[in-house]
Amino acid sequence: MTFDDWLEGHEKIVVPAIVKRKLPATFFVSVQGAKWRRDFFDQMRVAQANGSEIANHTITHPSLPSISLEKAKAEIDDARKIIMDSVPGAECLTFAYPMGTKSNEVIDMVKKEHIAARTVNPFNENNISYDFVLDSLDYYRISTVRVWHIVTLEKIVQWLDYAEAGGGMLTFMMHSVYNDKIEKGWDAMPEEFLTGMLDTLKSREDSIWITALASAVKYHQEKKACTIKILKEEKSKMEFILESPLDPLIYNQKLTIKMRNPDCHMEIRQDGLKVDFTFSANGEWVYANVLPGKKIKVKYWAY
Numbered sequence: 001m002t003f004d005d006w007l008e009g010h011e012k013i014v015v016p017a018i019v020k021r022k023l024p025a026t027f028f029v030s031v032q033g034a035k036w037r038r039d040f041f042d043q044m045r046v047a048q049a050n051g052s053e054i055a056n057h058t059i060t061h062p063s064l065p066s067i068s069l070e071k072a073k074a075e076i077d078d079a080r081k082i083i084m085d086s087v088p089g090a091e092c093l094t095f096a097y098p099m100g101t102k103s104n105e106v107i108d109m110v111k112k113e114h115i116a117a118r119t120v121n122p123f124n125e126n127n128i129s130y131d132f133v134l135d136s137l138d139y140y141r142i143s144t145v146r147v148w149h150i151v152t153l154e155k156i157v158q159w160l161d162y163a164e165a166g167g168g169m170l171t172f173m174m175h176s177v178y179n180d181k182i183e184k185g186w187d188a189m190p191e192e193f194l195t196g197m198l199d200t201l202k203s204r205e206d207s208i209w210i211t212a213l214a215s216a217v218k219y220h221q222e223k224k225a226c227t228i229k230i231l232k233e234e235k236s237k238m239e240f241i242l243e244s245p246l247d248p249l250i251y252n253q254k255l256t257i258k259m260r261n262p263d264c265h266m267e268i269r270q271d272g273l274k275v276d277f278t279f280s281a282n283g284e285w286v287y288a289n290v291l292p293g294k295k296i297k298v299k300y301w302a303y
Protein backbone atom coordinates (compact mmCIF):
# COMPACT_ATOMS: atom_id res chain seq x y z
CA MET A 1 0.00 0.00 0.00
CA THR A 2 1.34 3.40 -0.93
CA PHE A 3 -0.26 6.67 0.16
CA ASP A 4 0.85 9.79 -1.69
CA ASP A 5 1.35 13.41 -0.65
CA TRP A 6 0.68 13.17 3.13
CA LEU A 7 -2.85 14.46 3.52
CA GLU A 8 -5.07 15.11 6.53
CA GLY A 9 -6.79 11.73 6.25
CA HIS A 10 -3.40 9.98 6.28
CA GLU A 11 -2.64 11.38 9.72
CA LYS A 12 -6.11 11.08 11.20
CA ILE A 13 -7.51 7.95 9.56
CA VAL A 14 -4.85 5.88 7.79
CA VAL A 15 -2.06 5.80 10.37
CA PRO A 16 -4.35 4.83 13.30
CA ALA A 17 -6.12 2.22 11.13
CA ILE A 18 -2.94 0.49 9.93
CA VAL A 19 -1.22 0.63 13.31
CA LYS A 20 -4.29 -0.96 14.91
CA ARG A 21 -4.15 -3.84 12.40
CA LYS A 22 -0.35 -4.13 12.43
CA LEU A 23 -0.19 -3.53 8.68
CA PRO A 24 2.71 -1.59 7.13
CA ALA A 25 2.42 0.91 4.29
CA THR A 26 4.61 3.34 2.40
CA PHE A 27 3.84 7.05 2.69
CA PHE A 28 5.25 9.17 -0.11
CA VAL A 29 5.50 12.49 1.65
CA SER A 30 5.67 15.87 0.02
CA VAL A 31 7.26 17.92 2.81
CA GLN A 32 6.16 21.46 1.96
CA GLY A 33 3.69 21.52 4.89
CA ALA A 34 6.56 21.12 7.36
CA LYS A 35 7.38 24.82 7.01
CA TRP A 36 4.27 26.05 8.79
CA ARG A 37 3.18 23.08 10.87
CA ARG A 38 5.03 22.14 14.01
CA ASP A 39 3.31 18.73 14.30
CA PHE A 40 3.80 17.86 10.62
CA PHE A 41 5.97 14.80 11.30
CA ASP A 42 4.25 13.46 14.46
CA GLN A 43 2.08 10.80 12.83
CA MET A 44 4.88 9.88 10.43
CA ARG A 45 7.00 9.01 13.45
CA VAL A 46 4.16 6.82 14.74
CA ALA A 47 3.86 5.10 11.36
CA GLN A 48 7.62 4.58 11.05
CA ALA A 49 7.89 3.20 14.60
CA ASN A 50 5.13 0.70 13.72
CA GLY A 51 6.79 -0.73 10.62
CA SER A 52 5.68 1.65 7.89
CA GLU A 53 7.99 3.48 5.54
CA ILE A 54 8.23 7.25 5.19
CA ALA A 55 9.44 7.89 1.67
CA ASN A 56 10.26 10.71 -0.71
CA HIS A 57 7.76 12.66 -2.84
CA THR A 58 9.81 15.91 -3.09
CA ILE A 59 9.28 19.20 -1.28
CA THR A 60 6.78 21.14 -3.41
CA HIS A 61 5.45 18.37 -5.71
CA PRO A 62 6.57 19.86 -9.04
CA SER A 63 6.60 18.04 -12.36
CA LEU A 64 10.35 17.33 -12.20
CA PRO A 65 11.13 17.20 -15.95
CA SER A 66 9.71 20.71 -16.39
CA ILE A 67 11.98 22.48 -13.88
CA SER A 68 15.76 22.98 -14.07
CA LEU A 69 18.01 20.04 -13.20
CA GLU A 70 19.42 22.04 -10.31
CA LYS A 71 15.96 22.70 -8.87
CA ALA A 72 14.91 19.10 -9.43
CA LYS A 73 17.99 17.87 -7.59
CA ALA A 74 17.20 20.13 -4.64
CA GLU A 75 13.56 18.93 -4.57
CA ILE A 76 14.71 15.31 -4.40
CA ASP A 77 17.75 15.57 -2.12
CA ASP A 78 16.42 18.17 0.32
CA ALA A 79 13.13 16.33 0.86
CA ARG A 80 15.03 13.14 1.61
CA LYS A 81 17.28 14.90 4.09
CA ILE A 82 14.35 16.61 5.85
CA ILE A 83 12.47 13.31 6.22
CA MET A 84 15.53 11.46 7.53
CA ASP A 85 16.30 14.27 9.99
CA SER A 86 12.70 14.47 11.21
CA VAL A 87 11.59 10.84 11.40
CA PRO A 88 13.91 8.59 13.43
CA GLY A 89 14.68 5.39 11.57
CA ALA A 90 13.41 6.61 8.20
CA GLU A 91 15.77 5.40 5.48
CA CYS A 92 13.93 7.21 2.72
CA LEU A 93 15.07 4.73 0.09
CA THR A 94 12.10 4.88 -2.26
CA PHE A 95 10.60 7.69 -4.32
CA ALA A 96 7.36 8.53 -6.12
CA TYR A 97 7.49 10.93 -9.08
CA PRO A 98 5.10 13.86 -8.49
CA MET A 99 2.27 13.53 -11.05
CA GLY A 100 4.14 10.49 -12.31
CA THR A 101 6.29 12.58 -14.65
CA LYS A 102 9.91 11.60 -15.16
CA SER A 103 12.79 11.85 -17.62
CA ASN A 104 16.10 10.02 -17.94
CA GLU A 105 17.83 12.87 -16.09
CA VAL A 106 15.28 12.70 -13.27
CA ILE A 107 15.67 8.92 -12.98
CA ASP A 108 19.46 9.34 -12.81
CA MET A 109 19.10 11.77 -9.90
CA VAL A 110 16.62 9.54 -8.08
CA LYS A 111 18.91 6.51 -8.54
CA LYS A 112 21.73 8.07 -6.55
CA GLU A 113 20.06 7.75 -3.14
CA HIS A 114 17.01 5.54 -3.72
CA ILE A 115 16.62 1.84 -4.48
CA ALA A 116 13.28 2.15 -6.28
CA ALA A 117 10.66 4.57 -7.55
CA ARG A 118 6.94 4.23 -8.17
CA THR A 119 5.22 5.76 -11.15
CA VAL A 120 1.47 6.22 -11.69
CA ASN A 121 1.47 3.81 -14.66
CA PRO A 122 -1.13 1.06 -14.39
CA PHE A 123 -0.16 -2.58 -13.90
CA ASN A 124 -0.94 -5.23 -16.42
CA GLU A 125 -3.33 -6.75 -13.92
CA ASN A 126 -3.36 -10.18 -15.53
CA ASN A 127 0.39 -10.50 -15.32
CA ILE A 128 1.68 -9.61 -11.90
CA SER A 129 4.87 -11.61 -12.25
CA TYR A 130 7.74 -12.01 -9.80
CA ASP A 131 10.06 -11.25 -12.70
CA PHE A 132 8.97 -7.68 -13.13
CA VAL A 133 12.54 -6.42 -13.47
CA LEU A 134 14.12 -7.16 -16.82
CA ASP A 135 16.45 -4.18 -16.66
CA SER A 136 17.72 -2.64 -13.37
CA LEU A 137 16.00 0.59 -14.44
CA ASP A 138 12.67 -1.21 -13.97
CA TYR A 139 13.07 -0.67 -10.22
CA TYR A 140 12.67 3.03 -11.02
CA ARG A 141 9.46 2.65 -13.04
CA ILE A 142 7.32 0.48 -10.80
CA SER A 143 3.73 0.47 -11.96
CA THR A 144 0.72 0.63 -9.68
CA VAL A 145 -3.00 0.22 -9.16
CA ARG A 146 -4.97 3.39 -8.50
CA VAL A 147 -7.42 2.82 -5.65
CA TRP A 148 -10.17 5.41 -5.09
CA HIS A 149 -13.91 5.56 -4.63
CA ILE A 150 -14.85 3.82 -7.89
CA VAL A 151 -12.92 0.69 -6.88
CA THR A 152 -14.85 -2.07 -5.11
CA LEU A 153 -13.67 -4.55 -2.49
CA GLU A 154 -14.42 -7.34 -5.01
CA LYS A 155 -11.92 -5.71 -7.34
CA ILE A 156 -9.31 -5.55 -4.54
CA VAL A 157 -9.83 -9.27 -3.92
CA GLN A 158 -9.39 -9.96 -7.63
CA TRP A 159 -6.11 -7.99 -7.74
CA LEU A 160 -4.86 -9.89 -4.70
CA ASP A 161 -5.76 -13.15 -6.43
CA TYR A 162 -3.80 -12.08 -9.52
CA ALA A 163 -0.80 -11.11 -7.39
CA GLU A 164 -0.91 -14.36 -5.48
CA ALA A 165 -1.22 -16.42 -8.66
CA GLY A 166 1.62 -14.51 -10.37
CA GLY A 167 3.81 -14.46 -7.26
CA GLY A 168 4.68 -10.86 -8.02
CA MET A 169 4.62 -7.47 -6.37
CA LEU A 170 1.46 -5.39 -6.41
CA THR A 171 1.47 -1.77 -5.27
CA PHE A 172 -1.73 0.11 -4.51
CA MET A 173 -1.63 3.89 -4.93
CA MET A 174 -3.96 5.87 -2.71
CA HIS A 175 -4.53 9.56 -2.10
CA SER A 176 -7.11 11.22 0.12
CA VAL A 177 -9.18 9.30 2.66
CA TYR A 178 -12.17 11.12 4.14
CA ASN A 179 -14.98 10.82 6.68
CA ASP A 180 -17.59 13.26 7.97
CA LYS A 181 -14.88 15.34 9.69
CA ILE A 182 -12.25 15.28 6.96
CA GLU A 183 -12.85 16.73 3.52
CA LYS A 184 -12.54 14.87 0.27
CA GLY A 185 -9.39 15.59 -1.70
CA TRP A 186 -7.70 14.09 -4.74
CA ASP A 187 -8.87 10.54 -5.64
CA ALA A 188 -11.03 10.50 -2.54
CA MET A 189 -11.82 7.24 -0.78
CA PRO A 190 -14.22 6.96 2.18
CA GLU A 191 -12.90 5.70 5.50
CA GLU A 192 -15.21 2.64 5.42
CA PHE A 193 -13.69 1.55 2.14
CA LEU A 194 -10.16 1.85 3.52
CA THR A 195 -10.98 -0.18 6.62
CA GLY A 196 -12.71 -2.82 4.48
CA MET A 197 -9.62 -3.01 2.29
CA LEU A 198 -7.31 -3.28 5.32
CA ASP A 199 -9.40 -6.10 6.79
CA THR A 200 -9.33 -7.88 3.42
CA LEU A 201 -5.53 -7.57 3.25
CA LYS A 202 -5.18 -8.70 6.85
CA SER A 203 -7.19 -11.83 6.10
CA ARG A 204 -4.70 -12.76 3.34
CA GLU A 205 -1.57 -12.36 5.46
CA ASP A 206 -0.84 -16.10 5.52
CA SER A 207 -0.31 -16.18 1.77
CA ILE A 208 0.60 -12.61 0.83
CA TRP A 209 3.52 -10.66 2.26
CA ILE A 210 2.21 -7.20 3.03
CA THR A 211 5.15 -4.88 3.47
CA ALA A 212 6.60 -1.47 2.75
CA LEU A 213 7.89 -0.90 -0.78
CA ALA A 214 11.55 -0.63 0.32
CA SER A 215 11.40 -4.01 2.08
CA ALA A 216 9.85 -5.70 -0.95
CA VAL A 217 12.47 -4.22 -3.29
CA LYS A 218 15.32 -5.11 -0.92
CA TYR A 219 14.05 -8.70 -0.79
CA HIS A 220 13.74 -8.86 -4.56
CA GLN A 221 17.27 -7.55 -5.15
CA GLU A 222 18.86 -9.63 -2.40
CA LYS A 223 17.19 -12.83 -3.53
CA LYS A 224 18.58 -12.30 -7.03
CA ALA A 225 22.07 -11.32 -5.82
CA CYS A 226 22.70 -13.73 -2.93
CA THR A 227 24.17 -17.21 -3.16
CA ILE A 228 24.28 -19.82 -0.41
CA LYS A 229 27.81 -20.85 0.48
CA ILE A 230 28.24 -23.86 2.78
CA LEU A 231 31.15 -23.27 5.14
CA LYS A 232 30.99 -26.42 7.24
CA GLU A 233 28.87 -29.54 7.04
CA GLU A 234 29.12 -32.26 9.68
CA LYS A 235 26.71 -34.77 11.19
CA SER A 236 25.81 -32.53 14.14
CA LYS A 237 26.28 -29.08 12.66
CA MET A 238 26.34 -26.98 9.58
CA GLU A 239 27.51 -23.45 8.87
CA PHE A 240 26.64 -21.39 5.86
CA ILE A 241 26.36 -17.82 4.68
CA LEU A 242 24.24 -15.95 2.16
CA GLU A 243 26.96 -14.24 0.20
CA SER A 244 25.82 -10.86 -1.03
CA PRO A 245 27.54 -8.31 -3.26
CA LEU A 246 25.10 -5.63 -2.06
CA ASP A 247 25.78 -2.89 0.51
CA PRO A 248 24.80 -4.47 3.88
CA LEU A 249 23.91 -1.07 5.32
CA ILE A 250 21.10 -0.72 2.78
CA TYR A 251 20.26 -4.32 1.97
CA ASN A 252 19.34 -5.47 5.47
CA GLN A 253 16.11 -7.31 4.67
CA LYS A 254 15.96 -10.90 5.93
CA LEU A 255 15.50 -13.57 3.27
CA THR A 256 13.58 -16.78 3.82
CA ILE A 257 15.72 -19.87 3.46
CA LYS A 258 14.32 -23.35 2.99
CA MET A 259 16.13 -26.48 4.26
CA ARG A 260 15.18 -30.14 4.39
CA ASN A 261 13.69 -31.10 7.72
CA PRO A 262 16.50 -33.11 9.38
CA ASP A 263 14.02 -35.09 11.51
CA CYS A 264 15.83 -34.38 14.74
CA HIS A 265 16.16 -31.45 17.11
CA MET A 266 17.69 -28.43 15.54
CA GLU A 267 18.77 -24.92 16.46
CA ILE A 268 19.62 -22.09 14.09
CA ARG A 269 21.68 -19.12 15.18
CA GLN A 270 22.88 -16.00 13.44
CA ASP A 271 25.05 -13.42 15.16
CA GLY A 272 24.74 -15.48 18.34
CA LEU A 273 20.95 -15.07 18.39
CA LYS A 274 18.45 -17.88 17.98
CA VAL A 275 16.54 -17.76 14.71
CA ASP A 276 12.90 -18.90 14.78
CA PHE A 277 11.88 -21.46 12.19
CA THR A 278 8.68 -23.07 10.95
CA PHE A 279 7.83 -26.25 9.05
CA SER A 280 6.01 -26.68 5.77
CA ALA A 281 2.54 -28.23 6.02
CA ASN A 282 3.84 -31.64 4.86
CA GLY A 283 6.76 -31.47 7.32
CA GLU A 284 9.33 -31.81 4.57
CA TRP A 285 10.85 -28.34 4.83
CA VAL A 286 12.14 -25.94 7.46
CA TYR A 287 11.84 -22.20 6.83
CA ALA A 288 13.87 -19.50 8.56
CA ASN A 289 14.44 -15.79 7.95
CA VAL A 290 18.09 -14.76 7.94
CA LEU A 291 20.23 -11.79 6.98
CA PRO A 292 22.64 -11.87 4.05
CA GLY A 293 26.36 -11.52 4.75
CA LYS A 294 26.41 -13.07 8.23
CA LYS A 295 27.29 -16.64 9.15
CA ILE A 296 24.40 -18.97 10.03
CA LYS A 297 25.07 -21.88 12.38
CA VAL A 298 22.77 -24.90 12.54
CA LYS A 299 23.07 -27.62 15.21
CA TYR A 300 21.39 -31.03 15.12
CA TRP A 301 20.85 -33.61 17.83
CA ALA A 302 18.71 -36.73 18.14
CA TYR A 303 15.13 -36.64 19.45
Ligand SMILES: [Zn+2]
Pocket residue numbers: 004005057061098099
Ligand atom coordinates in the same frame (compact mmCIF):
# COMPACT_ATOMS: atom_id res chain seq x y z
ZN1 LIG B 1 1.57 13.28 -5.39
